[in-house]
Amino acid sequence: MEIKWKIGDELKGNVPPGPLDQKWNKYKDKQKLVAPNNKRNVEIIVIGTGLAGGGAAAALGELGYIVKCFTFHDSPRRAHSIAAQGGINAAKNYQNDGDTIYRLFYDTIKGGDYRSRESNVHRLAEASVDIIDHCVATGVPFARDYGGLLENRSFGGVQVKRTFYARGQTGQQLLLATYQSLNRQIAKGTVTMYNRHEMVDLVKIDGEARGVIVRNLLTGKLERYGAHAVVLATGGYGNLYYLSTNAMNSNASAAWKAVKRGAYMANPCYVQIHPTCIPESGEYQSKLTLMSESLRNDGRVWVPWKEDDVQAIRNKSKQPKDIPEDRRDYFLERMYPAFGNLVPRDVAARAIKKVCDEGRGVNATGRAVFLDFEDAIMRYGKSEAHQQGLSNPDKSTIRSLGEKIVEAKYGNLFEMYEKITGVDPYHTPMMIYPAVHYTMGGLWVDYNVQTNIPGLFAIGECNFSDHGANRLGASALMQGLADGFFVIPYTITNYLADKIKVPKADINHPAFEEAEKSTRERFEKLLSIQGNQSIESLHRKLGKIMWNLAGISRTAENLSKAVEEIRALRKEFWEDVYVPGSMDEYNPELEKANRVADFLELGELLATDAFHRNESCGGHYREEFKTEEGEPLRMDDEFAYIAAWEWPNTNEEPILHKEDLNFEVVKPTTRSYK
Amino acid sequence: MKLTLKIWRQNGANDKGHFKSYDVVANEEMSFLEMLDVLNEELINRKEEPVVFDHDCREGICGACSMVINGKPHGPLRKTTTCQLHMRHFKDGDTIHVEPYRAKAFPVIKDLMVDRTAFDRVIQTGGYISVNTGGAQDANNIPIAQSIAEKSMDAAACIGCGACVAACPNGAAMLFVSAKLNHLNLLPQGEVEKLERTHKMIDRMEKEGFGACSNIGACEVECPKDIQLINIARMNRWYFSSAFAGDQ
Numbered sequence: 064m065e066i067k068w069k070i071g072d073e074l075k076g077n078v079p080p081g082p083l084d085q086k087w088n089k090y091k092d093k094q095k096l097v098a099p100n101n102k103r104n105v106e107i108i109v110i111g112t113g114l115a116g117g118g119a120a121a122a123l124g125e126l127g128y129i130v131k132c133f134t135f136h137d138s139p140r141r142a143h144s145i146a147a148q149g150g151i152n153a154a155k156n157y158q159n160d161g162d163t164i165y166r167l168f169y170d171t172i173k174g175g176d177y178r179s180r181e182s183n184v185h186r187l188a189e190a191s192v193d194i195i196d197h198c199v200a201t202g203v204p205f206a207r208d209y210g211g212l213l214e215n216r217s218f219g220g221v222q223v224k225r226t227f228y229a230r231g232q233t234g235q236q237l238l239l240a241t242y243q244s245l246n247r248q249i250a251k252g253t254v255t256m257y258n259r260h261e262m263v264d265l266v267k268i269d270g271e272a273r274g275v276i277v278r279n280l281l282t283g284k285l286e287r288y289g290a291h292a293v294v295l296a297t298g299g300y301g302n303l304y305y306l307s308t309n310a311m312n313s314n315a316s317a318a319w320k321a322v323k324r325g326a327y328m329a330n331p332c333y334v335q336i337h338p339t340c341i342p343e344s345g346e347y348q349s350k351l352t353l354m355s356e357s358l359r360n361d362g363r364v365w366v367p368w369k370e371d372d373v374q375a376i377r378n379k380s381k382q383p384k385d386i387p388e389d390r391r392d393y394f395l396e397r398m399y400p401a402f403g404n405l406v407p408r409d410v411a412a413r414a415i416k417k418v419c420d421e422g423r424g425v426n427a428t429g430r431a432v433f434l435d436f437e438d439a440i441m442r443y444g445k446s447e448a449h450q451q452g453l454s455n456p457d458k459s460t461i462r463s464l465g466e467k468i469v470e471a472k473y474g475n476l477f478e479m480y481e482k483i484t485g486v487d488p489y490h491t492p493m494m495i496y497p498a499v500h501y502t503m504g505g506l507w508v509d510y511n512v513q514t515n516i517p518g519l520f521a522i523g524e525c526n527f528s529d530h531g532a533n534r535l536g537a538s539a540l541m542q543g544l545a546d547g548f549f550v551i552p553y554t555i556t557n558y559l560a561d562k563i564k565v566p567k568a569d570i571n572h573p574a575f576e577e578a579e580k581s582t583r584e585r586f587e588k589l590l591s592i593q594g595n596q597s598i599e600s601l602h603r604k605l606g607k608i609m610w611n612l613a614g615i616s617r618t619a620e621n622l623s624k625a626v627e628e629i630r631a632l633r634k635e636f637w638e639d640v641y642v643p644g645s646m647d648e649y650n651p652e653l654e655k656a657n658r659v660a661d662f663l664e665l666g667e668l669l670a671t672d673a674f675h676r677n678e679s680c681g682g683h684y685r686e687e688f689k690t691e692e693g694e695p696l697r698m699d700d701e702f703a704y705i706a707a708w709e710w711p712n713t714n715e716e717p718i719l720h721k722e723d724l725n726f727e728v729v730k731p732t733t734r735s736y737k
Numbered sequence: 738m739k740l741t742l743k744i745w746r747q748n749g750a751n752d753k754g755h756f757k758s759y760d761v762v763a764n765e766e767m768s769f770l771e772m773l774d775v776l777n778e779e780l781i782n783r784k785e786e787p788v789v790f791d792h793d794c795r796e797g798i799c800g801a802c803s804m805v806i807n808g809k810p811h812g813p814l815r816k817t818t819t820c821q822l823h824m825r826h827f828k829d830g831d832t833i834h835v836e837p838y839r840a841k842a843f844p845v846i847k848d849l850m851v852d853r854t855a856f857d858r859v860i861q862t863g864g865y866i867s868v869n870t871g872g873a874q875d876a877n878n879i880p881i882a883q884s885i886a887e888k889s890m891d892a893a894a895c896i897g898c899g900a901c902v903a904a905c906p907n908g909a910a911m912l913f914v915s916a917k918l919n920h921l922n923l924l925p926q927g928e929v930e931k932l933e934r935t936h937k938m939i940d941r942m943e944k945e946g947f948g949a950c951s952n953i954g955a956c957e958v959e960c961p962k963d964i965q966l967i968n969i970a971r972m973n974r975w976y977f978s979s980a981f982a983g984d985q
Binding site for chain 2: 121122125136137138139140141143145146155157193195196197198199200201202204205206207208209210211212213229230232234235236239242243244246247249250256258281310311312344345347348349350352479482483484485548549552597599600641643644649651652
């Protein structure tokens, strides 16, 4: 099937002039301000309470604006930022190992495969320093060394130690600190918090964002809220794939409602797939759990060479340890001898998919490979026996010594794995498989983190701006906090300075009437279909299309097939979905139906974007565009731009607006892992 | 595995509520919530009303999932949230009772879902450090002994799920409140507001209808994040020392 789109006007990023490292300071020098007495009359709506949204609501409340903050959770403390494990990057150079703001900026641009806007990334690197100071001041118990100073560790894609962490719960600690700052403002009355309220439409008056329609999830009632500006901090769209490491309720609906009201969605095809997650165990699987990348330091990835061994493992007539060395394929070591098991995420994910596609996956679903610690346990055990001066220790002594070392390094991860799978990874290799876990694409924003709709801002994972085509580890938390605490308080003030004489939005304005009416009709329509398929089963079908045809590895043929299948599924959905209950009550199935209906449109746009981008870059890998060694091949002459999509109406051709990427400081080169 | 579920169904806070029996076929690889997903899918296919329960991350960190399984908050496994509890810990033919948290301060909203916003209101009275954005000094200016930072982190690991309240025969929130107080009061940054914070949060806790502590310790046993009773002891020390000194 042919995929069509139109070309629209070019976009400008509204990047301030001047040298890269002075842009943000100069912006702050020159920006317009709002006096304290006027702030008390200006209203701001913030949707979402993760690091970005919670941070923005808290910081804007501190400034004295009237803030209304919404979350669909029962409490702002549940936002999915909480699940981030590894850490947060900052160019503090506490380790004296040569880190600078420029180096963090450069690593992020390169890690993003040269598909992000230089000025935004540099500002992010500048803000990273303030973030750590702020977090410590608000009580984040980061890891410390024996001298009481902050500890750092290293993460993928960089050569310095700049990652701050709080055990394996960095996201939790940062979110709780943000939540607490937010609660301080709620107590003061500067922020009004609306729990269990979901944004279901954006309201525009005279082309500007002036409010939202939200559904009170407990009563089911639609409510109207007006403001001088609206900030979306609603996270990514990973759950489009049904199975992902996202939380069950994470969704793209607030952002997609903005798109339906004219906002542009940028680079939706940039999706990060993490190679080491616990695989699906059956059709009932609801979500996937990440196993830290650090495990690949010591684990060896393999599958059997032979079909009969694969079958024997699947039907459990053989254990992995029964397969002799010469019948094992350590495929990462074979395919990438230089990096072995420690190849970057996207490379590992593709290789794992390849061997499973060959029919060599090792679990019942055929979608898993082994991550084996046997060699590491024995190696550490021998070394430990040597250090203890044991002569001729037997194998079981060596093994138990080795297990202790491995436990000290990865004990909590092994425990989590055992809890979920019931298998003891000290004695039986782990099974892992790649899964979707972050989306670099999102609402298009300019330097002000403002969308193309005046007064509508997007921050955190919800926007597209900082990670290009691939995000580096420990950078998502950095961006959420930077946008929320340190960017939007300035840029939104610059916008609001012109609005101080504008009266509060009138929620009886026809635009509010229309938005509420169309939302009500949509929900009534969903409830009236009374078909035969559950929302969950339709979402699962969509996820399979996305994963199989627009996942780790993509082709033009598969992508056009994806568009065709999504359209058919969308039709099926609107004819045959069954939504129980009614609108005016607590009805989680109706919430899901609304979200899945939006995914059924966003999925088509993602596939269209992936189809149009005739190159491979970062998380977007097109089979047709690779080097002779199979590495991703970027086409800078044709595609060094941000693809911002307008979605005028479902069933109409989307319109592509390009914003050229001008690299003034960094020169794009090939990312090589050889 | 074939299971019989006795699930508490309650249509709103004013409904009396009752146990209803359901048969479900599960397998050992499923999480407890996935088993409930399977049940709900069947109920939806039979056009019956699905069972309502709170859940989100399903990784044991967001604190959304709750429910009491066979009399224990988060079920039979120690240091494990409901979402991380897997069906291999049950046997074919088992009958499992599933009910909501029962505590005065956590009214039932529907079925297994309760209102835990009382926790938010307790935090709002002082569960923070009063600094605004932008004014912080360099993060390394105040060294914090590693042992202190670790103790603070032990307490900060609380996920706010409310299992401690559900486990307590008095419906007390001492473990939750003390976890937040220890997280902040132990750090030099939180020291400044220590006594005021302690008093305000305890006062609010009482106003919200949480019960008193009678040193039973069920909260610690049922806590999925292993928050220890020592936090309550420290909280009491802060509370009483300032009260006797007339500081508050």
